Amino acid sequence: AASMLHLHVKRVQALARAGKLPGARVGRKWLFPREQLVAGLRRGTRGREDAEVEISARNQLRGRVTAIALGGVMAEIRVQIGTGELVSVITRASVERMGIKVGDEVVAVIKSTEVMIGKP
Template sequence: MFTSARNQLSGKVSAIQRGAVNDEVEITLPDGQQVVAVVTHSSTESLGLKPGVDAFALIKASWIILLTDTAGIRLSARNQLSGTVEKVTPGAVNAEVTLKLASGDLIAAIVTNESITNLGLKAGVAASAAFKASSVIVGVKA
């Protein structure tokens, strides 16, 4: 599959919480971390989402927020994936940071160069990627 979304995480649907308008779909990644997405009822049905189904989550790099010290922090963002910075690619204003999860999956985030300095982001530094459930696009292979 080719898409402009830099982040493509595969796993299995582990839970679905039906809501009044939308559903929360939980996808468990190979390393045990979970991604939660909010999708419409019709999307849940048309994609055939149910526990045990293989699915993938797409998240744009610009939707990712990086944190380096999460002790004592609580966020409204449902998704918080832990990993280690693998690479920082600086640009004129922004940089791309690649975070490696325990599963080997990579998460790319676009952050300002100032944030790179302020957070001390460099290869080997532990960090977390946070993003909202409404920023996740869910797909399945046909």
């Protein structure tokens, strides 16, 4: 499940414990029904301009990417939000997977411990 969702194993387990992913703990292992994970991915919002992503974080700011500095593993994304600018560091793999480019509209998701970037 972790590789399919491009998430760390511990994050997937935490989501399952919180009831946000279909999964069951059997002994010391977690089992995830592949069909339900695939169906959940297919219900995603990619390609639907009118769709909003529903997540627990309430601080979501739309903006436009003004610069991307790619490193070996990480990337620095600069986002213009109103008259201000926000800088987020995410993995290079995430930038490539989402196809983020300068000029793209993105959503900065701010949690108490991190700032994430998503592409609407």
